[in-house]
Amino acid sequence: MKLPLSWLGEFVRLEADTGELCRRLTLAGLEVESAERVAPGFSGVFVARVLKVERHPNADRLNLCDVDAGAVGRFSVVCGAPNVTPGMTAPFARLGARLIGSGHGGGQCLASLQEVPPLQAAVIRGVRSEGMLCSERELGFSEDHAGILALPDDAPLGAELASYLRADDTVLDIAITPNRGDCLSILGLAREVAALFGLKLKPPAIKSALLMPRAGQANAGNGGGALSVDILAPELCPHYAGLPISGVQIGPSPIWMRRRLELCGMRALNNVVDATNYVMLELGQPLHAFDRAHIAASRIVVRRAGQAPGGALDREFVTLDNTRRALDPADLLIADPEKPLAIAGIMGGLNSEVGAATTDLLLESAYFEPMTISRTARRLGLKSEASYRFERAIDRAGQIRALARVAELIGASAGGKVSGAAVDAEPRPAPARQVMLDLGAVNSILGVAVPGAEVRQRLRALGAKVKSAGARRLMVAPPPFRPDLNEAADFAEEIARLKGLAEIPATLPERASTPATPNDYRGFMRAAREMMVGAGLTEVKTIAFIAPADNQRYPGMGGGAVPVTNPLSAELGELRLSLAPGLLGALRFNLNRQAAAFHAFEIGKVFAMRGGAPGEHERLAAISCGDFALGAVGQPATAASFWTLKGVLEQWLIALGAAARVEFEAAGEAEHHFLHPGRAARVLFEGEPIGYLGELHPAEAVRLELTNPCVLTELDLVHLIAYGFQPRQQVTGPPRYPAVRRDLALVVERDVSAAQVIAAIREAASPLLESVEVFDVYEGGSIAPGKKSMALACRYRAKDRTLTDEEVNRTHGELVEGARRRLGAELRQ
């Protein structure tokens, strides 16, 4: 909301400077986003009267004017404007004046007035001109250069035009929160300023007598008959008032009004529409003017689009921006008995627009329910200054006053006269609101004792009626323009806001100091992250919205993709099924910026449809590409491979204490089509698949223009987190007796996995076998084609004694024989 301080000054006399005003408003919840000084686009210009106009002796189209600028003097001016007439009041620029629009283009360019050369005496076709009469363009008000700007006849001669028009102003831009519809007017803001600074509010004096038609004029004018209003949807329009005006002459509004509209960010149109907008800005009541000639039967029907006569339905309507709008049966319309005239509270129709030929008007001032306006405006994508206000609730009792005010302005600027009785239909009067306010509740919310007298005074300043209602209780009638004030918390906010939040002390709550319960989830996440970092991966964060094509390439671990109903773009049309595309994107981003390697992980949520509903899953994913561990200078580096990332994952699982429950097995050929089919593992936790580990498919690597192998892993964390929560601390001392190692080498079929060999050995083993590990795998040479030799180290240990060679040899011999038989393996000597 734009607030020109000159306009504010009409309703409240403020001594504080602009900085202080802005600070206080901001702290009270009316955030001042900017305070812009508006300087006039001219200097040395005065109000003057044209006394005499004579034809220039040497030019047909020029006149010689005798100009009286009061105390400034009398001047002889050459003027080419066609509208110059004797007796008109006009702006006169004397010699030395500066005019921002005196060049060609015109337009307002505030900073550079000092750069404009001063007006100099000129001899035009042999006649000396001692200044000039100015058009709007020359003064920087508009692009209008058709003639001299006509000023009101009561303008004081010799007055500086800048001060007469209050062209030197400051305009605040204030962010109004959705609960403060009452502050969408100059008067509403003035009320806030008065309440904040303890000043008296002077509301505009409005002659409501204007609403009464003058004797002999009743029901005169085009259309004749008395106005009537039918409200078929009183639950959406509890109050509708209309006023007939006749005899208007459409033309431009007075310059002061146009200037105020423009300072408030509105475009001036004509003296009727401008007056309705002016009153809306001033009082907060949106108004609409219909050309009465186009209203059938002088009758207004307020109804839904679905309530057209004879059970019909209005399906579309052309608004005055000349756009055809599709209607919904629930939309509220203003209609006559034949046709719709306006979409209530949002925009009028082209069919009843006020134009140059209009003479008779119907002025509308109504209260529409916020929800209906909001719903229709949103559906149509059509926001107007009116709908913006109706949505936020206008003054429930302000309709008649605004009607009187606009009638007064139209009378003054367009010559319109009230031509009939106002109609005032209020099928649903607002219920009287009375709130019993317990002062104790206010103090309990704020944590500070506010004296009863202060509460009364502050609420009264906001327009509430306050009465005593017993000890520590007040009966409060909130004003009709504050539907947001209903209970103790609402009043507490007003008091805190006006008093200043700084007046409330900052104290710490008294709380029982019980020990905090450990947060296993947070502990797990923290450990999971920091161990990944310790293993050499950098944490990244990527955005959950991705392209459908990426979800198809990287479908995660089951479930369909979750589409976003209203995505920012098709490329961000779905929620990720997997963290992999984000990591690959980050890899590509870094490679494009000369990174030689990228090793990263992300912990985040993925989303998948499960049983028709979108669900979310916590995942950890990691990527590794390029040299992983660099040796010292001159020593070889270790490149990222399946083995390095598997090592990271294994060490991570060991550190989490979950390694014993996790297995890796070869993934099915078609299980993850983005992975190399021969280098992809399924990760199992207690036998259940929880993720994958593998090398990116060479075709994908080509698509992503990767030159080094890239390895990926992704795990669902739910089981690991749940496991992490289990208490399982079990500590033993180090073994007291030495272990004995015996190696064996088995020649097995090439596709027998290490896990199968170890499982066979464990099955054959005695309790003395402590561990068994593969330390070499060998193919070729003396090994038959299609076979491989696997060398394993077995460690034997007893808890209670040192094993003898003989005992170990016997046990190992049995183990070797058992494993050999189970695997159908040969023993390699």
Place this chain on the structure above:
Amino acid sequence: MREQLEALRAAALAELGDRASAEQIEAVRVRVLGRGGELTEVMRRMREVPAAERPAIGQLVNQVKREIESRLEALQERQRAAALARSLGEARLDVTLPGARIPRGRLHPLTLVMEQMLDIFASMGFEVAATQDVEDDFHNFEALNFPPDHPAREMQDTFFLPGGMLLRTHTSNGQIRVMQHRKPPLAVVCPGNCYRRDELSVRASPMFGQIEGFMVDRAGRVTMAHLKGVLSEFARAFYGPQTAVRFRASFFPFTEPSAELDISCLLCAGAGCRVCKQSGWTEILGSGMIHPNVLRKVGYDPAEYQGFAFGMGVERQALLKLGVDDMRLFFENDLRFLGQFPSFAARSAS
């Protein structure tokens, strides 16, 4: 025999001069002390010595042997020391060359900031509770006092999902989720991601982190004054003890009264600069007393219970704290940016 021993001793010691080479030393050791060496020969001939003289000769033999042995040892020690000194000189490293690069990653700045904030609240007695990103209208809006079609909903442009679900626009759903299942007293912070329909840009991201916090207790036990106390302490703990704070009235549908918290601009310390638009203040969070309608929706009687709530953006705090001005930095994951952060979260609690 005595003479023979003396001669043997003299000859050996003469040979084992300071400059004796390793070969000479070894030759002497073999000739004199070796199995068929001179000294062994002398000892074999002990029988020839008269019984009365034997102890004295025996003593002399031992003495000569010890003397030669210790001489040999000293020489060998000297040789080893010289060899070591030679090799040390040769095996010198350029200690300024880098070590083997054992890989170590970094934590994301948003994690660091989030963890630090959670640590502060945890140390003030708040529990940390994670809640869901995919939410229904009730928990994201209705229970938080956003009526349908209310303009306040437009403050948060929502992403909708199939099945009548949506992506939460704030972590305030955590307030409802926790309160629905538990009774006061409660002091909880809910961290997590939220989503709003903003393009990724310098100033905004469609996905961003938030921390929602709330404290509820019997009416009068948790007041606006306590809200100010707790959040002022937070601001000073997070931004530094010199930070000035101010509370500014505002509007949120789910709090009444509502307030935003500003801190003195970190760049100009309140003097006014371009970053704070000359105001000297920077907004960091929204807060307020939980709206009675919200309490009613979770089945609390507003006459019995009251509390405060607050919410703050993680990226915003990170931008302010790190002094950077581009939201995209957090989601591009440029290693040259990420590499500037530590590998561990600072533990602030004592």
